[in-house]
Amino acid sequence: MKVTVTVMLKTGVLDPQGKAIAHARGTLGFSGVSDVRAGKVIELELSETDPAKAKAAAEEMARKLLANTVIESFRVSVEG
Amino acid sequence: MKVTVTVMLKTGVLDPQGKAIAHARGTLGFSGVSDVRAGKVIELELSETDPAKAKAAAEEMARKLLANTVIESFRVSVEG
Numbered sequence: 001m002k003v004t005v006t007v008m009l010k011t012g013v014l015d016p017q018g019k020a021i022a023h024a025r026g027t028l029g030f031s032g033v034s035d036v037r038a039g040k041v042i043e044l045e046l047s048e049t050d051p052a053k054a055k056a057a058a059e060e061m062a063r064k065l066l067a068n069t070v071i072e073s074f075r076v077s078v079e080g
Numbered sequence: 081m082k083v084t085v086t087v088m089l090k091t092g093v094l095d096p097q098g099k100a101i102a103h104a105r106g107t108l109g110f111s112g113v114s115d116v117r118a119g120k121v122i123e124l125e126l127s128e129t130d131p132a133k134a135k136a137a138a139e140e141m142a143r144k145l146l147a148n149t150v151i152e153s154f155r156v157s158v159e160g
Contacts, residue, residue: 030141035125045115061110
């Protein structure tokens with residue numbers, strides 16, 4: 001079962017990578033972009049077949065290993 | 081209009097960050113994970129209101145700026 005964990009910096013936390021992308025975008029001439037936020041995505045292949053249990057396991061992993069919950073928020077989505 | 085660009089290493093390309101997560105996961109005692117792939121997610125806030133045009137703009141940006149298409153693949157999703 002494939003589970004995707006998306007980790008983003010919380011609103012209000014400075015995002016230098018996003019700022020760099022926004023700046024490069026301006027230099028390259030892409031207009032009409034008002035905000036850019038950059039984050040991480042981690043795709044896990046779990047042996048668990050129950051979607052609810054797989055989501056719970058991924059959430060625990062995200063809290064303890066994948067995200068720094070002081071400055072980052074995460075969301076978990078289960079596929080298939 | 082919010083557009084999310086997800087950039088992942090192509091299948092077959094060595095993913096050291098994913099390998100490191102898989103290793104740390106083992107050390108922390110999370111079992112039942114057979115594969116871990118790590119990637120980037122970029123959330124763009126576009127002024128464009130037509131979903132098709134917003135997607136096309138984000139795809140061009142992904143090709144030219146956000147992804148290294150030699151080793152990375154990307155997917156674009158439009159929200160709202």
